[in-house]
Amino acid sequence: MNIIRLERAGPLNGSVQIQGSKNSSLSLMAASCLCDHPVTLSGIPDIYDIRVICDIADDIGMATTRHPNGDITLDPGSIHSAAIDKEKASSYRASYYFIGALLAKFGKVDIGFPGGDNFVSRPIDQHVKGLKAMGATFTFHEDHYTVEAKRLTGADIYFDTITSGATINCMLAAVLADGRTVLRGAAKDPEVVDTAIMLNEFGAKITGAGTDTIRIEGVNSLRGGQHTVIPDRLIAGAFLMSAGIAGGSVTVTDVIPDHLGSCIAKLTEIGLHFDVQEQSITASSTGKLKATRVRTAMYPGFATDLQQPLTALLTGALGKSIITEKVYPKRFQHVAQLRRMGADIEVRGNSAFIRGGLPLTGSWVHASDIRAGTCLLLAGLAAEGTTCITGIEHIERGYEDAITAFRSLGVTIALEQVDAAHAEEKLRIGRAGL
Ligand SMILES: CC(=O)N[C@H]1[C@@H](OP(=O)(O)OP(=O)(O)OC[C@H]2O[C@@H](n3ccc(=O)[nH]c3=O)[C@H](O)[C@@H]2O)O[C@H](CO)[C@@H](O)[C@@H]1O
Numbered sequence: 001m002n003i004i005r006l007e008r009a010g011p012l013n014g015s016v017q018i019q020g021s022k023n024s025s026l027s028l029m030a031a032s033c034l035c036d037h038p039v040t041l042s043g044i045p046d047i048y049d050i051r052v053i054c055d056i057a058d059d060i061g062m063a064t065t066r067h068p069n070g071d072i073t074l075d076p077g078s079i080h081s082a083a084i085d086k087e088k089a090s091s092y093r094a095s096y097y098f099i100g101a102l103l104a105k106f107g108k109v110d111i112g113f114p115g116g117d118n119f120v121s122r123p124i125d126q127h128v129k130g131l132k133a134m135g136a137t138f139t140f141h142e143d144h145y146t147v148e149a150k151r152l153t154g155a156d157i158y159f160d161t162i163t164s165g166a167t168i169n170c171m172l173a174a175v176l177a178d179g180r181t182v183l184r185g186a187a188k189d190p191e192v193v194d195t196a197i198m199l200n201e202f203g204a205k206i207t208g209a210g211t212d213t214i215r216i217e218g219v220n221s222l223r224g225g226q227h228t229v230i231p232d233r234l235i236a237g238a239f240l241m242s243a244g245i246a247g248g249s250v251t252v253t254d255v256i257p258d259h260l261g262s263c264i265a266k267l268t269e270i271g272l273h274f275d276v277q278e279q280s281i282t283a284s285s286t287g288k289l290k291a292t293r294v295r296t297a298m299y300p301g302f303a304t305d306l307q308q309p310l311t312a313l314l315t316g317a318l319g320k321s322i323i324t325e326k327v328y329p330k331r332f333q334h335v336a337q338l339r340r341m342g343a344d345i346e347v348r349g350n351s352a353f354i355r356g357g358l359p360l361t362g363s364w365v366h367a368s369d370i371r372a373g374t375c376l377l378l379a380g381l382a383a384e385g386t387t388c389i390t391g392i393e394h395i396e397r398g399y400e401d402a403i404t405a406f407r408s409l410g411v412t413i414a415l416e417q418v419d420a421a422h423a424e425e426k427l428r429i430g431r432a433g434l
């Protein structure tokens with residue numbers, strides 16, 4: 001098995017070009033099914049979830065071509081099936097976008113339950129509620145579900161909670177539905193807006209994306225064309241935090257700074273300094289950090305996906321910090337791993353209480369999901385000695401090449417092959433010490 005091994009880093013110095021957004025790419029790739037003609041997407045990262053989508057696309061007859069410049073062309077003209085392989089659908093989260101993208105054209109979609117990072121509870125009731133309002137019926141089987149709609153009809157949908165996934169899914173379904181759909185209490189995330197912009201470029205009639213009310217007039221068909229995915233704000237945010245944890249200066253390039261507003265504001269409170277340009281952000285820090293309180297929230301609030309890396313950062317901030325997780329109340333799997341490294345963190349309810357300023361020590365730790373992996377990478381930058389991270393397939397689900405990026409900042413970091421039993425023994429010893 002592969003692990004990531006990294007050493008404590010001195011002040012960082014360098015810049016990282018930020019890849020295209022994973023979460024937006026997942027939506028844009030599925031959304032391409034709505035078109036009648038080829039779609040070329042630029043900036044789609046070469047990561048696990050995208051490779052699964054290409055496999056699914058292949059299964060259903062949507063040919064995909066990765067060009068030498070990295071662009072992907074998808075040809076939805078020859079899709080012959082809306083039966084999505086159960087295991088492939090369950091190997092990542094956003095497979096449910098294939099429902100919204102295929103239902104109007106095929107009237108029936110068979111698909112496995114969504115997978116992705118496991119935060120104990122990730123319901124899809126708002127997807128079900130929204131699509132039902134448009135005329136769909138759901139039948140749940142043991143290992144998959146079937147969604148049917150002879151005809152999708154526009155509807156007025158009030159979400160009970162703000163969800164980017166259900167907002168995008170219902171928007172996709174509404175694009176080729178009969179009549180007008182209104183999504184109220186919609187998510188305002190940049191990934192929602194990116195999807196709406198692409199669909200409009202291809203002939204959809206969507207207004208209000210980026211606000212809490214989105215209106216969609218159904219159209220008969222979408223053309224296809226070219227679109228460039230937005231940069232990954234979550235990866236950018238984590239690299240900015242790395243300057244706080246190791247000191248020095250880190251520039252992220254090819255970003256949309258507006259997407260990182262709440263992150264920059266919080267990191268400024270903590271003591272980082274920023275130079276924000278049109279498409280790049282430089283974070284610098286002397287390493288002296290102040291404790292803070294933060295609550296995660298849907299966009300434009302402080303993103304839950306940045307909560308885990310922030311926890312690593314706050315272990316280095318003198319005083320008591322409190323992180324309250326409002327989006328996924330149990331998203332604290334990373335805390336036990338940080339404690340192995342010497343962090344003093346207690347989780348009560350949906351809050352983590354961090355007594356910062358204690359030195360971290362390199363250790364064997366396990367990444368349970370993408371951002372837990374990011375958190376451990378950041379903690380490893382500050383920890384005395386060597387940190388070995390297992391579970392790196394999760395990190396690879398989000399990052400094209402984290403190792404090269406950290407190396408370019410001056411970090412000693414490598415992928416290493418180890419015997420699985422050896423890794424398990426090292427993790428067991430670490431657990432016993434907790
Ligand atoms: C592939 C993708 O884009 N993943 C992101 C997406 O996940 P995902 O789309 O799954 O998350 P949502 O935005 O849907 O979830 C937001 C909140 O709504 C709740 N909810 C959601 C759907 C539903 O039917 N019912 C319901 O109650 C969730 O439990 C959560 O508390 O947004 C999350 C929140 O920003 C991020 O952590 C994920 O990285």
Ligand SMILES: C=C(OP(=O)(O)O)C(=O)O
Binds near residue numbers: 371
């Ligand atoms: C939770 C995440 O991903 P997914 O929704 O794909 O599991 C994430 O990107 O942090």
